[in-house]
Amino acid sequence: MVAYRYLGNSGFKVSEITYGNWVTHGSQVEDDAAIATVHAALEHGITTFDTADVYANTRAEAVLGEALKGQRRDTLELMTKVYFPTGAKGPNNTGLSRKHIRDSVDGSLRRLGTEYIDVYQAHRFDHETPLEETFQAFADLVRLGKVLYIGVSEWTADQLRAGHGLAQDLGIQLVSNQPQYSALWRVIEDRVVPTSQELGISQVVWSPLAQGVLTGKYRAGEALPEGSRAANEKSRDNVDQRFMRDEVLTAVQRLQPLAEQAGLTMPQMGIAWVLQNPNVSAALVGASRPEQLGDTVKASGITLEADLLQAIDDALTGVVERDPEQTESSSPERRLV
Numbered sequence: 001m002v003a004y005r006y007l008g009n010s011g012f013k014v015s016e017i018t019y020g021n022w023v024t025h026g027s028q029v030e031d032d033a034a035i036a037t038v039h040a041a042l043e044h045g046i047t048t049f050d051t052a053d054v055y056a057n058t059r060a061e062a063v064l065g066e067a068l069k070g071q072r073r074d075t076l077e078l079m080t081k082v083y084f085p086t087g088a089k090g091p092n093n094t095g096l097s098r099k100h101i102r103d104s105v106d107g108s109l110r111r112l113g114t115e116y117i118d119v120y121q122a123h124r125f126d127h128e129t130p131l132e133e134t135f136q137a138f139a140d141l142v143r144l145g146k147v148l149y150i151g152v153s154e155w156t157a158d159q160l161r162a163g164h165g166l167a168q169d170l171g172i173q174l175v176s177n178q179p180q181y182s183a184l185w186r187v188i189e190d191r192v193v194p195t196s197q198e199l200g201i202s203q204v205v206w207s208p209l210a211q212g213v214l215t216g217k218y219r220a221g222e223a224l225p226e227g228s229r230a231a232n233e234k235s236r237d238n239v240d241q242r243f244m245r246d247e248v249l250t251a252v253q254r255l256q257p258l259a260e261q262a263g264l265t266m267p268q269m270g271i272a273w274v275l276q277n278p279n280v281s282a283a284l285v286g287a288s289r290p291e292q293l294g295d296t297v298k299a300s301g302i303t304l305e306a307d308l309l310q311a312i313d314d315a316l317t318g319v320v321e322r323d324p325e326q327t328e329s330s331s332p333e334r335r336l337v
Helices: 031-043 055-067 096-111 131-144 156-170 192-199 246-253 255-261 266-277 288-299 306-315 324-331
Strands: 004-006 014-015 018-019 048-050 076-082 118-120 147-152 175-178 204-205 280-285
Touching: 004 096, 004 192, 014 076, 014 156, 031 055, 031 288, 048 055, 055 096, 076 096, 096 131, 118 175, 131 147, 131 156, 131 266, 131 324, 147 156, 156 175, 156 192, 175 192, 175 324, 192 204, 255 266, 255 306, 266 280, 266 288, 266 306
Parallel strands: 018 048, 018 280, 048 076, 076 118, 118 147, 147 175, 175 204, 204 280
Antiparallel strands: 004 014
């Protein structure tokens, strides 16, 4: 079964393999397949589910809510996000203003079919709204019982420090940050992780397999595998082409014998790699078919020895992104409408 980890300096635990439905529910796969995959996640011991109102323009939340209908709410941990525009896309239907947060949380609660959200996350940093306004709105939601904990996504170390200070002043808990992190994308290690460790904030990382590249299924100079995310017209736009360069794909192939020697599959080794970071509480995994989860959940509880970690670093020399400024660039300077 999947192991659990505390989220930040709180008493709240999440399954260290967390199910995320960014590019699957409501877009890449049909609803029946999506619901079957959620049920498979539950059978494998995953109880934490992450989504966002913007995923498939609210459809992902609705499909997840339908899939979880009938489950005991106290056995689940639900995480969703607010920032990006959905629906009518009016001037106030974006960002982290009090109005947009209030309107968005009610929509998320309705679609998820729940009375409260365990972790409500700021999907990006809003440069156009005073941070005090955002956190006062979050604090109000906590006091109303609509939200239990606050998280953010892709915030810089300075932004995390400022948000943490306001959360403390308001008597609420900022427990998590959700950045991209994998053996190929390590931009959080220099600043975000040390600051988060100091403040008691955990990472819930997305794309631990670099959007499927670390599974080894993509090979330089070869056709895209049928059924893969990069080959699917509904999801290919979400594939970061920086990972699809020939030099990256060639380096990733050097990981295959390392995984075999360790008795692991490539997906297991990739997910276990991010979980070796003590500041990571959970790795977000997605799936388009129920059977995919049977492999990835086995990464829970695996310890990678120091010599294997070094061998992975050596194999990927020259293709790993480490620039901490990449985090800053992930939040738009202007709200999207």
